[in-house]
Amino acid sequence: MAEFQTNLAWDTLLELGEGRDGPLHARLSGALRDAIRDGRLPAGSALPPSRTLAGDLGCSRWVVTETYAQLAAEGYLDARVGSGTRVRPLGQHEEAGRSPPAVAPARAPRIDLAPGLPDLRSFPLARWVAALRSVTSTLAYAELGYPDPAGHPRLRQVLAGYLARVRGAQADPAQVTICRGVTDATHRVGQALRAAGIGAVAVEDPGWHRLRQAAVAAGLRVVPVPVDGQGLRVGDLEDHPDVRAVIVSPTHQFPTGVVLSAERRGALLAWARRVDGLILEDDYDAEFRYDRRPVGTIQGTDPSRVALLGSLSKTLSPALGIGWVATPPAWTGPFRDTVGPPAAPSTLDQLTFAEFLQAGAYDRHLRAARKRYRLRRDRLVSGLAERLPGARLLGVAAGLHLLVLLDDTVDGAAVVSRAATRDMRVANLDTYRVHDDRFGPGLVLGYGNLADGQVEEAVALLATTLAECRRRGAPASYP
Numbered sequence: 001m002a003e004f005q006t007n008l009a010w011d012t013l014l015e016l017g018e019g020r021d022g023p024l025h026a027r028l029s030g031a032l033r034d035a036i037r038d039g040r041l042p043a044g045s046a047l048p049p050s051r052t053l054a055g056d057l058g059c060s061r062w063v064v065t066e067t068y069a070q071l072a073a074e075g076y077l078d079a080r081v082g083s084g085t086r087v088r089p090l091g092q093h094e095e096a097g098r099s100p101p102a103v104a105p106a107r108a109p110r111i112d113l114a115p116g117l118p119d120l121r122s123f124p125l126a127r128w129v130a131a132l133r134s135v136t137s138t139l140a141y142a143e144l145g146y147p148d149p150a151g152h153p154r155l156r157q158v159l160a161g162y163l164a165r166v167r168g169a170q171a172d173p174a175q176v177t178i179c180r181g182v183t184d185a186t187h188r189v190g191q192a193l194r195a196a197g198i199g200a201v202a203v204e205d206p207g208w209h210r211l212r213q214a215a216v217a218a219g220l221r222v223v224p225v226p227v228d229g230q231g232l233r234v235g236d237l238e239d240h241p242d243v244r245a246v247i248v249s250p251t252h253q254f255p256t257g258v259v260l261s262a263e264r265r266g267a268l269l270a271w272a273r274r275v276d277g278l279i280l281e282d283d284y285d286a287e288f289r290y291d292r293r294p295v296g297t298i299q300g301t302d303p304s305r306v307a308l309l310g311s312l313s314k315t316l317s318p319a320l321g322i323g324w325v326a327t328p329p330a331w332t333g334p335f336r337d338t339v340g341p342p343a344a345p346s347t348l349d350q351l352t353f354a355e356f357l358q359a360g361a362y363d364r365h366l367r368a369a370r371k372r373y374r375l376r377r378d379r380l381v382s383g384l385a386e387r388l389p390g391a392r393l394l395g396v397a398a399g400l401h402l403l404v405l406l407d408d409t410v411d412g413a414a415v416v417s418r419a420a421t422r423d424m425r426v427a428n429l430d431t432y433r434v435h436d437d438r439f440g441p442g443l444v445l446g447y448g449n450l451a452d453g454q455v456e457e458a459v460a461l462l463a464t465t466l467a468e469c470r471r472r473g474a475p476a477s478y479p
């Protein structure tokens with residue numbers, strides 16, 4: 001627990017007055033003793049140099065040195081030349097019950113096949129720190145004020161160049177806004193749509209439920225449109241004349257893994273022009289296509305009809321909370337005008353990412369990540385083919401997840417709960433559908449954060465779990 005606490009104790013509140021008698025050094029000793037015992041000063045905390053504390057308390061330095069010597073003699077403090085005066089670990093029996101309650105991080109299952117995470121162990125920490133160091137060494141103090149709600153101009157500029165170079169986008173930095181991710185962007189575009197009198201948005205069914213939720217939170221009515229082997233069934237939009245906006249993930253649809261066909265891309269743009277509507281293009285998984293180069297963005301074909309949404313959640317880490325939107329000029333103002341919590345991520349993080357990108361570290365990281373994920377996917381696919389010969393895999397060789405279609409005798413929810421008893425997490429396709437059941441039961445397997453050494457074990461466990469679910473039949477037989 002101490003790892004979550006600061007180990008510098010210079011600003012600890014010391015109560016020297018109320019309830020304490022005697023000379024000042026005795027009162028200071030009592031106050032420090034109390035702070036150590038009740039955990040405000042945890043083991044390892046460095047106390048201020050005696051001159052500093054004396055200055056803060058307005059007393060002579062002798063009072064502080066006398067106090068430190070007394071507490072060192074009592075075993076509370078450790079005074080070493082060179083490392084200053086630190087709080088000693090208390091005996092186990094003393095520590096129990098005195099420390100503040102621990103906030104334990106949620107434990108991930110031992111085998112985690114839930115979709116959602118990139119390989120966290122491969123976060124390019126050294127290069128990220130180098131970018132941060134480079135940024136902070138030249139940072140103007142003025143940059144430490146409130147961030148520009150549109151995003152830092154340097155990142156907008158660098159990112160626009162990247163999106164044009166790698167994603168074929170027509171990204172003008174003036175129309176690029178830095179936000180916290182695709183979910184945040186969807187919510188805010190949703191608010192802008194609502195303010196413009198557009199009350200309904202079409203979504204892919206099945207599709208990522210968080211984007212549906214973001215649209216609903218923005219006050220929009222969500223209209224599910226089925227997905228088939230060519231992606232969103234664009235023709236079905238004609239059945240909903242009140243819909244003038246659509247959220248679509250053309251490069252690697254979640255969770256089916258299909259790519260929006262060239263014909264449907266054209267049809268989607270034609271629809272948007274006809275209804276004077278807006279396409280929210282979620283550029284999901286665009287960085288990770290393994291069998292060929294990914295298709296470019298729809299936004300690159302007609303930036304006046306498309307808001308291009310992206311984030312670092314799958315390429316670096318969702319913990320960064322950095323995303324972007326390239327809006328058609330007519331939508332940039334309404335998007336930035338949406339009200340809510342502070343919109344832009346930390347300026348330091350934005351500048352670090354800009355530096356990281358400019359230094360070529362992002363391209364290098366993605367190249368290495370693509371290779372790693374492709375190998376992992378290949379191993380997973382061949383393992384599944386061997387151990388689950390009846391299972392059908394859907395989707396192109398891309399991204400960080402697979403869809404495994406099951407036969408009708410298996411219930412996805414039963415597999416999920418059975419897997420949980422084995423400390424394994426998988427996702428049920430049902431989680432992502434609204435009405436559509438054309439794909440039947442299925443499991444969505446994320447391999448982004450699966451350790452390479454766990455692939456075979458994960459497949460074997462999954463095969464055993466599925467065999468049990470088939471044998472036992474009814475899902476109700478599982479806890």
Ligand SMILES: Cc1ncc(COP(=O)(O)O)c(C=O)c1O
Binds near residue numbers: 181
């Ligand atoms: C389809 C889809 N789009 C986008 C994202 C990324 O969302 P965010 O940037 O809010 O983390 C995800 C994350 O899982 C996703 O599944």
